[in-house]
Amino acid sequence: MKAQDYFYALADRLQSHIQVGEVFTCWYSGEESDFVRFNKSKIRQAGSVNQGLISVNLIKNQRQSSFEFGLSGDIERDGKTLEKLFSEQRKHVKHLPADPHVLFSESVHSSESTHESQLSSSESVVDQVLSLSKNLDLVGIFAQGPVYRGFANSMGQRNWFSKHTFNLDYSIYLRDDKAIKADYAGFVFEQNHLEREFELVQDKLKVLREPAQALKPGKYRVYLAPSAVNELVGILNWGAFSEKAFQTKQSPLSKMRDSAARFNPMFSLGESTAQGAGPLFQAQGFMKPGNVSLIQNGKLTNSLISPRTAKEYGLHTNGANASESPEAFELRAGDLSRNDVLKKLDTGIFIGNLWYLNYSEWQSARITGMTRFACFWVENGEIKKPLNVMRFDDSLYSIFGDNLEALTKESDFILDPQTYGERSTCSAHLPGALVKEFRLTL
Amino acid sequence: MMSQSSLKKRVAALKLPVEYWSIRCVQMKTDTLCARQGVLNPPCTTSDRGFLVTVLNEGGVGYAATPDDSHSSLQAAFESAMNWARISGKYALFEPKSFPRTKAHGSYGSPVKKAFSKMSLARKVQMLKEVSSELKFDERIVDWSASLMNQSSAVHYINSDGAYLEQEFNLFQPDLSATAHTSGQTQTRTLSGHGVAKQSGLELLEEIHFEQIAKRVAEEALELVMAENCPSGARDLLLAPDQMMLQIHESIGHPLELDRILGDERNYAGTSFVKPDMFGKYQYGSKLLNVTFDPAYHGELASYSYDDDGARAQKAYLIRDGLLKRPLGGLLSQARADMLGVSNSRASNWNRPPIDRIANVNVEPGDSSLEDMISQVEKGIYMKSNLSWSIDDSRNKFQFGCEWAQLIENGRLTRVVRNPNYRGISANFWRNLTAVGNKKTNEVYGSMMCGKGEPNQAIHVGHASPACLFKGVDVFGGQK
Known part of the structure; x- marks a missing residue:
């Protein structure tokens, strides 16, 4: 199931669970990320992370309480956990003092912002980065994949945001602390762009070869x-x-x-x-x-x-x-x-x-x-x-x-x-x- | 939490055609309660569980993190990790044989006398409101808060060599803050610069007299707002343990991390002025300086029996009699650098792989009483509770600020001053250590938020230290 459908299904389940006088707001944050860490133009650590966290706020009689939990990815299990935790909050919230600063959006503004991934495979990017830097001392990280954010509330508002981005955050070292720092981020990884960046970096490295000057305060x-x-x-x-x-x-x-x-x-x-x-x-x-x-x-x-x-x-x-x-x-x-x-x-x-x-x-x-x-x-x-x-x-x-x-x-x-x-x-x-x-x- | 047999059964059903694998399962629950200006913010409980699968295969290492313990998801995670191991093998930074493996079996549990759950939510809320009233004892107190954070976690580790480790942690952080404002001046005082954090249960509240000290915290904020600015110039500097925590952390802990020395952190957290050939030869500080890595320190925030690579953790001297002895490096870094280190390979959660971290790094007590140290200072200053911190990427040129300070004049504590700051260079600073407080001055602090690594990881660290006296430090105050 797509992340958006998954979140909306959980929100709908929560919606069907609420009682008279209860309001919920719900935030979702998730990602499917590849992380490749470089040192000396080699791979130091490489892997993938799938995660999703849902945060729910229950408001009743001007009292509010919240919980967050990491989604397992099993919709039935997550739905049951959501209901169980919500029921627990229901018991807690009545014992809390009234919160005079509660404010949530009561008018419904649903929205959706998504786009198709244009990302290259992480392996091909790694091959390009390490091929271009094989005679250099490159250190840093390449991260890419979809990032998701979602909102839902008991008034029926639904919001969704997803972006498929990459970010190559790196430095090229000459010696000790002498290095050029750069960052290449966006939606479509272009080898030509990286080649141009590396050429600029190499020009700057030439100046770094000069003996360093110490300044007085x-x-x-x-x-x-x-x-x-x-x-x-x-x-x-x-x-x-x-x-x-x-x-x-x-x-x-x-x-x-x-x-x-x-x-x-x-x-x-x-x-x-x-x-x-x-x-x-x-x-x-x-x-x-x-x-x-x-x-x-x-x-x-x-x-x-x-x-x-x-x-x-x-x-x-x-x-x-x-x-x-x-x-x-x-x-x-x-x-x-x-x-x-x-x-x-x-x-x-x-x-x-x-x-x-x-x-x-x-x-x-x-x-x-x-x-x-x-x-x-x-x-x-x-x-x-x-x-x-x-x-x-x-x-x-x-x-x-x-x-x-x-x-x-x-x-x-x-x-x-x-x-x-x-x-x-x-x-x-x-x-x-x-x-x-x-x-x-x- | 998944039991050992259940975890093993899940793994036994997977197809794992690899040289070596490990799984670290982390289940974490965090409760936060905070009253600001006497109004309770929505209480929050966060719970989370996931698995980090690590694979050594085809000359490389790969990992994959998943929150799903189903057969298909764990199998997919293994396959993803295997793919990353293959890709890493093409560009490996280290020999596969360097990767740490263990057959250890063991366990750990935080020392908790009174569990967080043993006090009702209503009682906790009532306590925070009462403490808040104590903080707001004067109209010039314009902001005030009282909070409790409790984090319990269970970490289970198994690997293809037969290791099984089970560690349970409970981290507890109570906090107070009071901000005073008058005549265009604002000053804030907190509970030891937010540094009261230990492996403990609610008994910590009694240990620090949480319900009794609130008014004193607010009084000190008022005292600061009425105080004159910290003077500028060279002075002897007496640091309280809750500022020593930061001084140790930034100018001993981080520069001794072996992965920094090996260059892993050069793009983000930085490198180190310490080089591999300095160990065993370099005089890091005066002969009074003794620094230990101590994962067995009772109740300190980053205590454990095994690190996240499964290495048995033991106390070791990093600096002895001022001489640099060994770095903060786990088994992998030790193999890469060909030198002895400690067991400090740690991950912030299930979704991050382990790297070298500070853990518990402590200055060992000396033999001076606080009174002795004050009495030997003609022109000095006593600073408490960290407020500001900044240091260069080699961990040498630093500038730190504190919440509170008191001048020392002719052997006596005199006026309180505000906006106290000092700056120096690590390499010189520790050599000017002229007295180390005795056990009576020793206190234990911790931070939940030490940041490092790519991808970034915020992790908890502990620092125990006595009060310490430094000679001739560049001290200064604010403009206002």
């Missing part, structure tokens, strides 16, 4: 490639746009709401679900708007409001997830051509990647982290030498504020390669950024 003019911008913008996922965090004075961007703090007027950031790689619905059944502007011309415009927060503070939800974190960032592009980046940087640092970011003082949106992979010293518009890794510690109000000089015209679409528990459906659409001063500390 201080302020430097830098260009942040889209992957590096992704790390900086990504840390805003830690509650920066959460309405609950604003309400409880814990957002790193609280100064934007409570005072006149601003980013640079060229900085406009949104949650662009319509352009993203994930579903248009969320776990309480609300549909997500195609776009939510978060920062417009440097000013905070909106927060992300989950149904629970909306109920608590008397607001309208904008389809945010429970953690009120963006899943499809889009940073508006600028007017700097990528071809002119080195010329415009003139003398400074080309930062390909940042790594292991954290807040050193969240109230000031002050971030620390490391440079990683390919970072180069540039003089008079020419790449001169690779750099040793450096620690930075600077505020986003500075990096994306007065010190933001330009954003590139071109943006990269970055599919999140994370696979904690399951393959991510998050993405980001980001340009590179030219920054006048960027503080290195160690």
